[in-house]
Amino acid sequence: MLKGVDARASSLGLKLAMSLADARAIQPNLAALEAEPGEDARALDAIAAWCERFTPVVVIDAPDGLFLDISGCGHLFGGEEKLRAQISMRLTAQGFANRAALAPTPAAAWALARYGKAPVVSADIVQTLAPLPVEALRLDEEAASLLCRVGLKTVGQLLSAPRSSFTARAGEQAMLRLDQALGRAPEALTPRRPPPPVFALRRFLEPLFSVDTILEATNTLCADVIEKLDLRGAGARRAHLHLFGVDGRDRVIEIGASRREREAKALMRLFTEKLSRAAENLDAEFGIEAARLDIIQLERIETAARTLVAVEEADASAEKISALVDVLSARLGPQRVLRPKLLDAHMPERAVAWRSALNVPPASSRQDGGKMPALQTTPPHDGVMRRPLSIFARPQPIETLATVPDGPPIRFRWRRVLREVARAEGPERISGDWLGGEPTRDYYRVEDKNGRRYWLYREGLYGETQAPRWFVHGLFA
Amino acid sequence: MAAAPLHELGPAGPGAEMAAASFALGLAGAWSGQAGIIWAAEEGVFAEEGAPYPVGLAQFGIDPARLIVVRAAQREDALWAAEQGLCAPGAVVICALAPRRKPLDLKVTRRLLLLAERNRARCILVRPLDEASAAWTRWRVGPASSRGEAKELGAPAFRVDLVRNRAGPAGACFTLEWNAHARRFDELAVDLSAASEHGPPDPVRARA
Numbered sequence: 001m002l003k004g005v006d007a008r009a010s011s012l013g014l015k016l017a018m019s020l021a022d023a024r025a026i027q028p029n030l031a032a033l034e035a036e037p038g039e040d041a042r043a044l045d046a047i048a049a050w051c052e053r054f055t056p057v058v059v060i061d062a063p064d065g066l067f068l069d070i071s072g073c074g075h076l077f078g079g080e081e082k083l084r085a086q087i088s089m090r091l092t093a094q095g096f097a098n099r100a101a102l103a104p105t106p107a108a109a110w111a112l113a114r115y116g117k118a119p120v121v122s123a124d125i126v127q128t129l130a131p132l133p134v135e136a137l138r139l140d141e142e143a144a145s146l147l148c149r150v151g152l153k154t155v156g157q158l159l160s161a162p163r164s165s166f167t168a169r170a171g172e173q174a175m176l177r178l179d180q181a182l183g184r185a186p187e188a189l190t191p192r193r194p195p196p197p198v199f200a201l202r203r204f205l206e207p208l209f210s211v212d213t214i215l216e217a218t219n220t221l222c223a224d225v226i227e228k229l230d231l232r233g234a235g236a237r238r239a240h241l242h243l244f245g246v247d248g249r250d251r252v253i254e255i256g257a258s259r260r261e262r263e264a265k266a267l268m269r270l271f272t273e274k275l276s277r278a279a280e281n282l283d284a285e286f287g288i289e290a291a292r293l294d295i296i297q298l299e300r301i302e303t304a305a306r307t308l309v310a311v312e313e314a315d316a317s318a319e320k321i322s323a324l325v326d327v328l329s330a331r332l333g334p335q336r337v338l339r340p341k342l343l344d345a346h347m348p349e350r351a352v353a354w355r356s357a358l359n360v361p362p363a364s365s366r367q368d369g370g371k372m373p374a375l376q377t378t379p380p381h382d383g384v385m386r387r388p389l390s391i392f393a394r395p396q397p398i399e400t401l402a403t404v405p406d407g408p409p410i411r412f413r414w415r416r417v418l419r420e421v422a423r424a425e426g427p428e429r430i431s432g433d434w435l436g437g438e439p440t441r442d443y444y445r446v447e448d449k450n451g452r453r454y455w456l457y458r459e460g461l462y463g464e465t466q467a468p469r470w471f472v473h474g475l476f477a
Numbered sequence: 478m479a480a481a482p483l484h485e486l487g488p489a490g491p492g493a494e495m496a497a498a499s500f501a502l503g504l505a506g507a508w509s510g511q512a513g514i515i516w517a518a519e520e521g522v523f524a525e526e527g528a529p530y531p532v533g534l535a536q537f538g539i540d541p542a543r544l545i546v547v548r549a550a551q552r553e554d555a556l557w558a559a560e561q562g563l564c565a566p567g568a569v570v571i572c573a574l575a576p577r578r579k580p581l582d583l584k585v586t587r588r589l590l591l592l593a594e595r596n597r598a599r600c601i602l603v604r605p606l607d608e609a610s611a612a613w614t615r616w617r618v619g620p621a622s623s624r625g626e627a628k629e630l631g632a633p634a635f636r637v638d639l640v641r642n643r644a645g646p647a648g649a650c651f652t653l654e655w656n657a658h659a660r661r662f663d664e665l666a667v668d669l670s671a672a673s674e675h676g677p678p679d680p681v682r683a684r685a
Contacts, residue, residue, distance in 0.1 A: 317512045317567060320512070321568070324562060324565050331554075332549065332550075336547060336548045336549065336550070337547050337558075338547075339541075339542075339545055340531035340544060341541075342531055342541060348532070351532055377536065377541075378535065379536055379658050380536060380657075383658060384629075384630055384631060385533065385536050385630075385632075387532045387533040387536055388530055389499055389502065389537060390495070390498075390526050391528060391530040392527045417492070422628075423623070423628050425628075447622065447623060449622070450622075451619075451620035451621040451622040452496070452620045453623070474527055475495045477500075
């Protein structure tokens with residue numbers, strides 16, 4: 001069965017839903033390709049991705065259409081009609097036969113694109129839509145045929161007919177579609193990507209090649225976006241910079257800020273770090289033709305009155321640290337700039353988590369809503385450390401000589417060096433997580449005769465079948 | 478000593494790296510204020526000595542809420558992060574580098590010094606002692622036995638040699654004990670036999 005025919009084929013009389021045998025009867029040497037709906041869907045998605053250089057709001061109208069919401073983008077292309085014409089022309093240049101229509105509502109645009117003669121709505125939308133057949137309103141077959149049977153074949157006729165004179169089924173859907181086309185009723189469409197609350201778009205008459213020109217353009221976009229954010233009284237937390245290449249690809253640079261960012265300079269700083277790092281990978285040999293800066297996460301700023309100078313200083317310091325965290329994370333990656341978080345856990349290695357500093361506001365690692373850690377986290381009374389300054393993610397096995405059954409080591413070998421123990425305290429028994437079947441550990445704080453201090457443990461008890469194993473888990477000062 | 482913007486600490490020998498790092502933490506704890514401590518270290522350092530353990534750090538007197546740790550994949554990243562950290566006024570930046578065959582360029586340490594001076598921040602550079610450096614003081618740090626009853630452990634102790642001192646003579650050797658409550662080092666012993674003739678500096682008491 002034929003799923004698609006090109007212009008030449010349809011001029012020869014081949015129609016959709018005709019069987020292949022009948023088609024071959026009309027035109028014996030036609031070229032028939034197997035329909036691949038999956039590939040077609042992917043191609044449509046790729047075209048939609050390409051359209052992101054015109055607007056961030058692109059809706060896929062399967063199997064063969066797209067809606068682009070270009071409100072606010074027209075001026076960059078010399079007007080909405082010019083934008084429409086350019087998109088259509090460039091799609092044709094890429095080898096896609098297409099019809100593009102421009103209208104105030106998605107429904108009207110759909111109708112014009114598929115059934116209309118002119119591609120643009122003239123001043124009066126009613127006038128433009130009137131001559132179109134009722135199928136242009138996206139009615140299902142039943143409703144459309146019902147309307148035709150009662151003599152309502154065009155949209156114009158539908159409009160002039162009194163609303164109440166239909167049967168419930170055909171009537172309601174038709175009325176809704178009509179209202180949507182005329183803009184009287186809303187229509188909810190789901191864009192391909194959630195649209196950013198604030199964005200700025202620029203296109204370049206000459207494609208950009210060097211990192212410097214791209215940075216300049218980014219600077220302008222940052223200024224645009226900050227203006228828009230200011231109008232909303234908000235600051236940026238996360239942003240995506242899309243660089244649209246002439247080759248059709250979309251390169252995305254992401255940045256995050258640990259506080260609401262209101263300065264274009266600060267945003268620009270983060271992008272400069274990221275872009276300088278990513279410069280080699282940009283691979284823009286054909287140039288960048290457009291760029292779009294999306295703010296994908298923003299936060300409103302409440303301005304609170306500040307009265308104390310000391311509070312201001314503390315805040316200024318916190319701001320600096322926050323800006324520092326942003327810059328470090330932008331260049332090195334958020335997983336390399338960390339703050340500690342103390343947790344309430346039994347096993348020592350689980351008493352701590354490291355989080356990206358972008359997500360943890362300063363001076364709040366103790367204020368988690370949960371329980372306070374049970375471990376002592378202030379200096380001990382006698383000034384003697386009970387927990388090491390560093391621990392090894394994987395405890396390091398050692399050979400020891402110790403008195404049984406639970407005495408501390410007398411000497412031990414670690415990293416091929418034999419160490420004589422001069423001082424030792426313990427055991428501190430930390431039982432393993434019984435659910436996980438982890439063995440008990442007896443920890444010892446041990447100092448060798450050079451003054452090096454270790455946190456060792458023995459896993460397993462003497463007298464069990466397996467010989468107990470010893471490890472270095474951490475080091476003290 | 479507290480007034481100096483750039484200090485350098487090196488381990489006294491193999492196995493003393495932890496002592497040097499801990500001494501740096503002690504200094505940072507003594508000096509840090511609102512802005513907190515930024516610890517920028519190469520990954521190699523963590524492999525050698527273990528990763529920082531915030532429970533132990535808290536007992537040592539370092540506030541985990543004011544600590545940022547940067548784990549740098551390369552030496553240049555650690556140095557860059559340290560420079561950025563020095564732009565926050567009042568911050569104390571510890572920059573820990575792994576041993577390398579090529580010594581560090583004098584320009585690098587000079588840049589750290591300038592940034593620290595300009596922003597009233599302080600930088601403690603922890604690495605095996607090399608030749609040239611713009612640091613005001615350089616110390617060789619090693620572990621020392623703690624003072625405890627019988628076989629018990631005492632407070633953390635260090636043996637530090639002042640190898641170079643821009644503000645005065647060098648060569649003195651101190652045994653210091655860390656007082657976590659007061660956040661300062663207490664002097665246990667002083668050995669001036671290697672000090673130069675102009676009289677010993679007193680960096681411990683000179684600390685504010």
